[in-house]
Amino acid sequence: MDISYNVNGDDFTRAGEASSKFKKALKQVGFDAEIIRRVTIAMYEAEINMVIHAHGGVIDCKITPEKIELWFRDKGPGIENIDLAMKEGYSTAPDNVRSLGFGAGMGLPNIKKYTDEMKIETELGVGTTVYIAVNV
């Protein structure tokens, strides 16, 4: 099963809509609650990142009998230093994002924590693709 979502980058209040919809879809398929939670937390963090850093993008989701895979593709500024970005507490988010409850530097480490596989491809000035997979 394949599903795609467009993430609007201009409206922070709507960030998380795609994750919320995908969570409902996973529930309908009947996945285990813990699997659903891991996938949707990772997806939500990545979706928030797309809105904060990259003016939105596209999320492609693929459900197979073995795993749930997601690709987050954006045309944002790219990640300058992936090692630093993966460090807990490191954040380049502006102060206004912190006042909204995000930007604590936990996004990427959190995505890694909840998934079985995570890959980041990024090019400065071109964009970033984050791939994640959770085994079912």
Place this chain on the structure above:
Amino acid sequence: MTLKEVCEILEANVVCGQDNLDIEVKMACGSDMMSDVLAFVKNQSLLLTGLQNPQVVRTADMMDMHCIVFVRGKEPTEDIIELACDRDIVLMQTPLRMFTACGRLYDAGLKG
């Protein structure tokens, strides 16, 4: 502890989800940083926060939480209430500050 007891202990108003007050909660967390809630919370079903935006409800939804308590008398906006109703999440509002609200619940046996 039921959500009804939480409501009494915190002298709270129920903003939405009046029909779900018999839900049992065992653990809670208090934070204004949703990033931290997503990173450190496990099996907590009650969120106390002073933050006011729809991401609070979305965060609670992703974590399978049953109830959000807004501390310091903050009034949730219509979009927040609508989203919480749609997700079957109980919303409460207490005049207590974060520290006091958490302290009272902890004292009454709720774990962190």
